[in-house]
Amino acid sequence: MARVLLLSLLIFNAIKISSQEITWGELNKSLNENYSPQILKADSNYIYTLASDYTDFYIEKFDINKMTPVYSTKVIKPQESEIELINLINDKFIVFYSFYNENDKTAELRAFAVDAVTGRGIGTAIKLMKLPVENSRRAGEFSAITSQDGKMILVNHYCYIRNKRIHQNSYVLFNDSLQIVLDKTERIESDELNYKTFNYQLDNNGSVYFMKASREGLFIASYDVFNNYEKWEEKIDFSEQHPNTILKSAYLGFNNDQNLVVTGLYGLTNKNEGLYFLEIDRISKEIMINRFSEFSDSLSQTLDFSRPDDPENMNYSNIISINKKDGGMYLFCERYDRRFIAGQYTVNSLTWFNDVAIFDLTKDGTVLHTYLIPKSQYNKSSVSMLTAAKMLKKCEYLSILPWTDDSCLYVAYNDHIENVPYLNRQYLYKRVLIKELKNSVPVIITINKTTGEIIKNKYTQLQSEEIYFKPQVNYPVPHSRTLFIFAQKGLQYRFGRLTTE
Numbered sequence: 001m002a003r004v005l006l007l008s009l010l011i012f013n014a015i016k017i018s019s020q021e022i023t024w025g026e027l028n029k030s031l032n033e034n035y036s037p038q039i040l041k042a043d044s045n046y047i048y049t050l051a052s053d054y055t056d057f058y059i060e061k062f063d064i065n066k067m068t069p070v071y072s073t074k075v076i077k078p079q080e081s082e083i084e085l086i087n088l089i090n091d092k093f094i095v096f097y098s099f100y101n102e103n104d105k106t107a108e109l110r111a112f113a114v115d116a117v118t119g120r121g122i123g124t125a126i127k128l129m130k131l132p133v134e135n136s137r138r139a140g141e142f143s144a145i146t147s148q149d150g151k152m153i154l155v156n157h158y159c160y161i162r163n164k165r166i167h168q169n170s171y172v173l174f175n176d177s178l179q180i181v182l183d184k185t186e187r188i189e190s191d192e193l194n195y196k197t198f199n200y201q202l203d204n205n206g207s208v209y210f211m212k213a214s215r216e217g218l219f220i221a222s223y224d225v226f227n228n229y230e231k232w233e234e235k236i237d238f239s240e241q242h243p244n245t246i247l248k249s250a251y252l253g254f255n256n257d258q259n260l261v262v263t264g265l266y267g268l269t270n271k272n273e274g275l276y277f278l279e280i281d282r283i284s285k286e287i288m289i290n291r292f293s294e295f296s297d298s299l300s301q302t303l304d305f306s307r308p309d310d311p312e313n314m315n316y317s318n319i320i321s322i323n324k325k326d327g328g329m330y331l332f333c334e335r336y337d338r339r340f341i342a343g344q345y346t347v348n349s350l351t352w353f354n355d356v357a358i359f360d361l362t363k364d365g366t367v368l369h370t371y372l373i374p375k376s377q378y379n380k381s382s383v384s385m386l387t388a389a390k391m392l393k394k395c396e397y398l399s400i401l402p403w404t405d406d407s408c409l410y411v412a413y414n415d416h417i418e419n420v421p422y423l424n425r426q427y428l429y430k431r432v433l434i435k436e437l438k439n440s441v442p443v444i445i446t447i448n449k450t451t452g453e454i455i456k457n458k459y460t461q462l463q464s465e466e467i468y469f470k471p472q473v474n475y476p477v478p479h480s481r482t483l484f485i486f487a488q489k490g491l492q493y494r495f496g497r498l499t500t501e
Contacts, residue, residue, distance in 0.1 A: 020499070020500060028069065030493060034053035037473060039486075043064075046070065058073060059114055083097050085144035087146055087153060095111060095113070096128070100133070100139040108129065108130050111178060128172070131159070131168075138159055143156050152202055154171065154208055166190065169187075170184070171223065173202075194214050195212050197221075207224045210252070236262060248315045250263075250264045251321065255327060256324075259288065260279070260280040272304055272316065275331075275367055277292075289364050291365040293365070305355070318336035319331060328360070328361050330359070330360055331359040331361065333357045337352045338351045351379045352377065355375050374429055375413060377398040394434050401472075401485070414443075415432060442460060443458055462485070467488060470486050470488055481500040483498040485497075
């Protein structure tokens with residue numbers, strides 16, 4: 001009995017470093033190596049996750065103290081159907097699934113509920129959408145996003161109707177009772193479609209925002225609840241005040257006033273020469289702030305620094321934002337690229353997560369400080385051997401986990417052991433390779449907000465017993481100083497709780 005108590009104390013003893021405290025839960029074991037969780041919610045007693053092994057989906061509930069499973073329930077879907085989204089709403093897991101109806105040539109979307117308390121199904125499935133399509137081969141694709149509070153769900157269906165040469169895009173918005181709030185369908189003739197949409201955002205009122213990129217440039221668009229969901233779009237045009245601008249990256253989000261923010265890096269050539277910042281009134285769509293911050297020559301050269309074997313023109317396209325209490329924001333811009341290279345017998349996926357540029361912005365978009373963090377991470381996978389989802393799972397060991405408290409900014413990631421002493425962008429900076437994770441160690445970058453001092457230290461508490469930290473699997477508890485984090489190797493995994501000062 002004494003030995004068991006001692007082991008328990010060792011497992012749950014909080015590890016303190018600087019102003020951080022990490023508590024790891026018990027070691028768990030998955031059914032197979034493809035287990036990959038997404039943390040949906042945490043309350044005072046439990047953590048709720050959606051897990052996948054790329055064949056099946058599981059809804060799970062973990063005890064928040066031991067961080068061990070209370071239940072893990074396989075989601076049973078009808079045959080010949082695809083799961084599109086599983087979300088946690090009002091203490092229920094809502095499972096959205098789609099299928100092609102051969103009888104009337106339609107794509108259907110239905111949903112059923114599972115009780116989050118017990119993990120058992122509730123009631124029967126309900127029909128949500130039924131859309132005409134050409135045939136089973138062109139039944140189209142569903143995708144879905146949720147609002148920040150999880151109570152609004154936007155479902156998009158896209159298909160191509162070849163015999164009519166029409167691209168059909170349908171948007172249906174549901175509230176947390178699965179009642180339809182918005183139902184819009186756009187049909188565009190084939191020759192006219194010359195754009196792609198991305199970076200969808202859904203606010204808690206139910207307004208939809210997204211970016212459009214075309215040969216004509218970059219646009220911001222919305223279906224606005226305050227304007228009867230009439231479509232609005234406007235080109236992001238800097239030709240008058242900043243001619244010949246080339247936008248290198250684009251981020252769409254909300255500031256503390258819940259207004260729209262569009263920002264990213266720009267240049268006049270292939271170089272990153274500055275940061276642009278737009279604030280747009282969410283209701284009137286008036287541009288309130290339109291600002292350019294030009295980089296110094298030395299900063300521009302440092303941002304464009306490339307190591308041997310890096311792809312050309314790799315942009316800072318992976319952007320994470322954290323809002324500041326004073327209305328400003330921190331932008332964590334990570335240099336990212338994914339390319340597919342055809343070989344003689346297979347196709348390889350090459351993925352880079354490299355250097356990080358951190359911009360401290362005021363409420364009006366002025367750049368107060370810029371911090372540069374050197375990093376080099378890489379993965380190569382054979383497309384013939386792995387599905388896209390499995391390739392993304394491998395990359396969960398890469399990228400960064402940023403957070404902040406009242407005094408410091410923090411960035412945690414996996415770095416090569418030999419890189420730990422260095423913060424300069426040397427050509428010999430060693431890459432972290434997923435197939436050689438044993439040569440890596442978690443590090444934490446601490447940036448003092450007052451002095452700007454940057455410190456880099458090994459942060460081995462982020463992994464234990466050779467279970468490797470996965471920065472991309474995390475959950476910041478809203479309005480608290482708690483982050484739930486994750487580590488995994490093979491069948492073994494742990495959840496942890498990181499608490500800031």
